[in-house]
Amino acid sequence: xPDTLGNALLIRARNAIAAEFGLAPAAEPDDPALLRPxxxxxxxxxxxxLRGCIGSLEAWRPLDQDxxxxxxxxxxxxxxxxxxxxxxxxxxxxxxxLLAPAVPMSFASEDDAxxxxxxxxxxxxxxxxxxxxxxxxxxxxxxxxxxxxxxxLKQKAGLASTFWSPDIKLSxxxxxxxxxxxxx
Numbered sequence: 001x002p003d004t005l006g007n008a009l010l011i012r013a014r015n016a017i018a019a020e021f022g023l024a025p026a027a028e029p030d031d032p033a034l035l036r037p038x039x040x041x042x043x044x045x046x047x048x049x050l051r052g053c054i055g056s057l058e059a060w061r062p063l064d065q066d067x068x069x070x071x072x073x074x075x076x077x078x079x080x081x082x083x084x085x086x087x088x089x090x091x092x093x094x095x096x097x098l099l100a101p102a103v104p105m106s107f108a109s110e111d112d113a114x115x116x117x118x119x120x121x122x123x124x125x126x127x128x129x130x131x132x133x134x135x136x137x138x139x140x141x142x143x144x145x146x147x148x149x150x151x152x153l154k155q156k157a158g159l160a161s162t163f164w165s166p167d168i169k170l171s172x173x174x175x176x177x178x179x180x181x182x183x184x
Contacts, residue, residue, distance in 0.1 A: 005034075006178030010178055011029065013070075016068035016071040017084065017089060023089075035064065036062065037063065037066075038063030038067075039056040039060075040096055041055025042055060042070040042096055043094075043136070052080075054070050056070060058101075058102075093179065097123075097138070103172055104170070104171045119149070120144075123136045123172065124150075124153055125169075126156075127157075131158045
């Protein structure tokens with residue numbers, strides 16, 4: 001998809017957060033894809049450090065609504081962080097990831113699953129009973145080793161890093177991502 005979509009998503013994400021502070025919105029370019037169902041993750045950073053990240057794994061509402069809702073959730077409802085303040089907004093960098101549909105993986109063992117991982121390409125969803133976790137492909141930047149990536153994903157899902165069961169389900173997805181320029 002062209003960069004016009006990325007620009008439209010970034011502006012909508014920032015506008016959704018700014019609106020919570022009563023700030024005037026920036027002009028929002030249109031793109032026909034905004035009307036179709038889409039799944040996004042909105043990641044907020046400050047000086048390269050995570051400040052919030054919330055998203056949808058499946059497309060179930062129009063892309064326009066999805067990115068706005070996830071931007072507000074990343075800013076104000078990520079349980080790992082205090083809600084974003086108006087003073088922080090200017091130094092907060094917005095990134096939007098548009099997820100392709102997840103594809104279930106087939107594997108015979110954890111070693112087999114790890115061998116199939118594509119560093120820098122795959123976002124992953126791990127499911128086991130009531131446990132569920134996901135990593136966007138961007139996580140490979142900080143966890144480039146597939147075995148460590150899998151261990152941390154299990155921990156994110158609430159499991160021990162060494163846990164394995166034949167009942168674990170793994171799915172992979174790819175993303176298109178757009179980032180605002182670096183904030184000073």
